[in-house]
Each structure stands twice: as C-alpha cells, then as structure tokens.
Amino acid sequence: MSDPSQQDLDVVKLGARIRGERLRKGITLETLAEKAGISRSMLSDVERGQKVPTIVMLGRIAAGLDTTVARFLEEERSDRVFLLKKDQQAIYHSPGVKSRILSPVLPRNELTLIEVTLDPGYRGLPLTPHARGSREYLLVQQGSMVAVLNGLEYTLHEGDTLFYEADQEHIYANPFELACVFVLVMDIQGGPEV
Numbered sequence: 001m002s003d004p005s006q007q008d009l010d011v012v013k014l015g016a017r018i019r020g021e022r023l024r025k026g027i028t029l030e031t032l033a034e035k036a037g038i039s040r041s042m043l044s045d046v047e048r049g050q051k052v053p054t055i056v057m058l059g060r061i062a063a064g065l066d067t068t069v070a071r072f073l074e075e076e077r078s079d080r081v082f083l084l085k086k087d088q089q090a091i092y093h094s095p096g097v098k099s100r101i102l103s104p105v106l107p108r109n110e111l112t113l114i115e116v117t118l119d120p121g122y123r124g125l126p127l128t129p130h131a132r133g134s135r136e137y138l139l140v141q142q143g144s145m146v147a148v149l150n151g152l153e154y155t156l157h158e159g160d161t162l163f164y165e166a167d168q169e170h171i172y173a174n175p176f177e178l179a180c181v182f183v184l185v186m187d188i189q190g191g192p193e194v
Contacts, residue, residue: 009073009092012049017072019047021065035064037128054094056125063128066190068112070101077104096122097172102183110188116172118145118180124173131190134166143180146173156182 022032033040037060045051062069073090082104090101096119103113138147144157148171149164156162174180
C-alpha cells in the first residue's frame, strides 16, 4: 500500500469511482478481482476507501475494467478545449514510482498521457495486459530504464522511444543509479460503453 500522507488523495472517492465503473460495466467483485490478480477482500477494501492501492494495483484494476488509472483519479470532462495546468494534474505515489496524469479524462475515450518517474533501483512489478488492440507509446525524457515485454528486456536511455501492443505483460524498472522520467501514452481498447 502507498502512504496516503504522501498524496492529496480522497481514497473514498477513488474507491467509489472504481466501484461505479465496475457496476456500470456489469462486472462482479469476484470477476474483477480475478482479472486484476488481487484478492476479493483487498478489492472490496479499496472500493470502500479502506485501503490505498499502489499504482501497480490500481493499474491492474484499470486493466481489468478496460480503462486507465486516470479515470479513477480525475473527473470526466466534456469540454472541447481544456487547459490542464500543472497544479491541477493528478499525482499518484507508490513506493519507487510517481505518476502524473497529463491529460483530461474524456467521455468514450481511453487515450491517456502520463508522466512516470521511477526511483533509482526500482525493480518494477508485472502490469496486467490490457484488452486486445491496446497500444502504449513510451518516451524516456531523463535517465535510463528497462522495459520488459513478455520476458524480453529493452533498455532505453534519454530520448529513446518504444511502441508496443499492450495486451501483453509489461514491467517498467530502473536498475540504474539515477531517477528515470518517461512519458507514456496509453491507447486502451474496450473502454467505456456509449
């Protein structure tokens, strides 16, 4: 679990958004827990705002719902133009990793832009594959990292980019001595229904 004191996060609202998305899609607690690879009791605690999930766990829950973490952290917007100032961007901390949501959550759209910072020595955990047809694009802005896709390692340095089909297990790690900052574009298929 991440430390709720590290972030300005309403865990009850976070849990309610997860539960709302699950119910809207007609998925049972048991089914989502199985898809996300977490226990039913842990998912229930998260939905009730009694536990704060790590960013990896939150990503697994989002993948189980064919959506992105941003949908849980931000209100959906319908503006044709929306300026998202730096101080308005949601930030989510977990041990070894910080994610900053750079794009608004839009209706019927699961395209998300995220800035991720990996602490030096961050080992990473397997992330749940997204729905078939989902894609991710990654640009390393600072430092170096290793992306592991279905067991194959790709070392990236500042300025390197990586594209991959995101319906496979993936891990982001930083075995290096300096922090790594990268931008991730997630294009998730099978998102919210109209």
